[in-house]
Amino acid sequence: MNNPICDLYKHITAQSIIPNNDHDTERGLVSDSSDDEDQTDTWNVEEKLDSISVSNGEQVRESDEELVNEKHSGEKESSSGEQVKEPDEVLINEKHSTEIGLSSDAETLEDEILKDIGLGSIKQEVLHIFKADGPKSAVSYLNENVSMWKNATVRIAVAGKSSVGKSTFINAIRDVNSTDEGSANEGDGETTLVVQEYRHPKNKEIIYCDLPGYGTVTMTRKMFLEKVKLLDYDLFFIFINPVPTEDDQWLTEQLRKVEKKFCFVRAKLDLDIKNHKKMGIAAENVPAEIRRTIFDAVNDMSPVKEDVDIFLISNKNFKIGDMKKLISFIEAKLSSLKFDAFAFCLSSIGKEMIEVTYQRLQNRISSLALMLAWCDYGVLNYCAGEIDLYYHSFGLDSLVDDYRLLNLRHPFSADYIGTLIDRLCEDFPGILKQVVPIYNTVVLYRTYKRFFEQLLDELKDDCCTMIAYTIKKKLLSEETENLQ
Ligand SMILES: Nc1nc2c(ncn2[C@@H]2O[C@H](COP(=O)(O)OP(=O)(O)OP(=O)(O)O)[C@@H](O)[C@H]2O)c(=O)[nH]1
Numbered sequence: 293m294n295n296p297i298c299d300l301y302k303h304i305t306a307q308s309i310i311p312n313n314d315h316d317t318e319r320g321l322v323s324d325s326s327d328d329e330d331q332t333d334t335w336n337v338e339e340k341l342d343s344i345s346v347s348n349g350e351q352v353r354e355s356d357e358e359l360v361n362e363k364h365s366g367e368k369e370s371s372s373g374e375q376v377k378e379p380d381e382v383l384i385n386e387k388h389s390t391e392i393g394l395s396s397d398a399e400t401l402e403d404e405i406l407k408d409i410g411l412g413s414i415k416q417e418v419l420h421i422f423k424a425d426g427p428k429s430a431v432s433y434l435n436e437n438v439s440m441w442k443n444a445t446v447r448i449a450v451a452g453k454s455s456v457g458k459s460t461f462i463n464a465i466r467d468v469n470s471t472d473e474g475s476a477n478e479g480d481g482e483t484t485l486v487v488q489e490y491r492h493p494k495n496k497e498i499i500y501c502d503l504p505g506y507g508t509v510t511m512t513r514k515m516f517l518e519k520v521k522l523l524d525y526d527l528f529f530i531f532i533n534p535v536p537t538e539d540d541q542w543l544t545e546q547l548r549k550v551e552k553k554f555c556f557v558r559a560k561l562d563l564d565i566k567n568h569k570k571m572g573i574a575a576e577n578v579p580a581e582i583r584r585t586i587f588d589a590v591n592d593m594s595p596v597k598e599d600v601d602i603f604l605i606s607n608k609n610f611k612i613g614d615m616k617k618l619i620s621f622i623e624a625k626l627s628s629l630k631f632d633a634f635a636f637c638l639s640s641i642g643k644e645m646i647e648v649t650y651q652r653l654q655n656r657i658s659s660l661a662l663m664l665a666w667c668d669y670g671v672l673n674y675c676a677g678e679i680d681l682y683y684h685s686f687g688l689d690s691l692v693d694d695y696r697l698l699n700l701r702h703p704f705s706a707d708y709i710g711t712l713i714d715r716l717c718e719d720f721p722g723i724l725k726q727v728v729p730i731y732n733t734v735v736l737y738r739t740y741k742r743f744f745e746q747l748l749d750e751l752k753d754d755c756c757t758m759i760a761y762t763i764k765k766k767l768l769s770e771e772t773e774n775l776q
Pocket residue numbers: 452453454455456457458459460461477478479480481482483484559560561562563605606607608609
């Protein structure tokens with residue numbers, strides 16, 4: 293059977309093997325970071341992989357005995373709650389299984405696939421393709437499954453009258469400051485007559501479109517419909533304040549006609565809470581009151597009493613109000629593919645959003661691991677690409693100087709990603725001495741899964757540390773500005 297060990301083997305022989313003495317699991321996948329190296333390199337997969345193929349060193353393990361005696365810490369629970377075997381233990385079991393032959397591999401793999409909830413609805417399909425057309429076809433299918441989000445375009449229309457917070461929202465959700473290049477002008481009160489597109493800095497295919505105002509002399513409803521092609525958008529956020537206008541209501545009718553999803557968004561909740569506090573009304577009662585006022589207005593205007601989704605948020609602080617619910621609404625309305633692309637750009641806007649990004653990345657691991665286990669070439673490229681995606685999605689690839697202060701587990705640099713890949717290679721011990729003639733697919737599958745699950749958990753922790761630090765730094769600079 294073909295397997296990626298050929299690639300890993302090439303990689304191992306090309307690198308001098310890092311002594312294994314300190315690779316305990318307390319600090320995670322890699323226990324130490326090389327402080328002297330330039331950690332600010334821009335990561336380039338091709339470059340790194342080129343550097344991997346430079347040959348030197350040939351330190352190998354001495355004996356089978358050494359392999360079996362190697363330190364391991366017994367069974368371990370993966371983030372999905374499943375019991376995962378340590379590689380050495382798996383290896384020993386597999387060694388036994390190679391003595392009795394590899395015929396059980398296919399059966400064990402089938403069991404493994406069927407019980408893996410991470411594969412979701414595709415498990416039957418994958419098995420069918422594997423059995424009918426072999427591992428190559430299964431790899432193509434899985435590759436498409438994990439890569440398709442890259443082709444997704446998400447267009448979110450942001451509509452509403454002037455000063456309701458559209459531009460501020462478009463900046464905040466993209467983690468763009470009002471002074472940054474590509475930011476939407478906040479508070480200028482200039483009504484735009486064209487659709488203005490704002491692309492996400494992390495993924496240019498996530499596009500927020502600031503729609504022109506409607507129902508004015510310069511932009512009649514008819515002109516609006518000519519200019520704005522409603523079918524071009526995945527979702528519509530209609531910003532309102534304090535309640536929807538008749539023009540907003542008219543827009544919802546147009547959207548219903550063409551079966552486009554929309555919701556009302558009411559920003560500035562922070563201001564409402566502040567103002568109500570001054571009047572002696574408890575903060576926790578404010579959202580319910582605002583919501584009731586909006587529902588009353590909607591019901592008065594609309595002859596058809598339909599449920600409408602309303603989200604109360606603060607563009608100045610996404611922790612306040614319904615931002616998480618708004619994200620769940622987006623998840624429910626977008627295809628899974630599009631939501632992946634959307635979620636991979638979310639983590640930088642707050643700790644609550646990190647979880648969304650994390651979940652979507654975690655959902656990929658089973659498909660990825662199975663693909664790698666069946667893959668017979670390009671494994672290192674896939675692994676590097678996945679690691680790169682984690683760093684990028686968690687915003688950990690743009691750290692410049694500050695990370696040194698944060699003591700992150702996996703500080704970003706091209707060299708460091710090479711070290712992570714080295715560690716993955718070390719998860720296949722004994723290969724150089726051919727203690728095990730061949731790794732079976734189940735071992736590979738479990739090992740890849742465990743590696744990516746652990747790395748993802750640790751990078752999520754790094755992301756939380758970084759976001760907490762960024763928020764603290766921002767608050768400090770605001771305080772300093774206020775004092776001046
Ligand atoms: N406190 C607070 N202020 C907000 C919030 N959202 C927007 N603002 C402020 O409200 C003002 C108007 O916001 P914009 O985002 O420019 O409004 P807009 O809907 O884009 O307005 P036009 O471009 O004129 O259509 C700005 O001064 C913002 O700083 C919010 O959630 N909280």
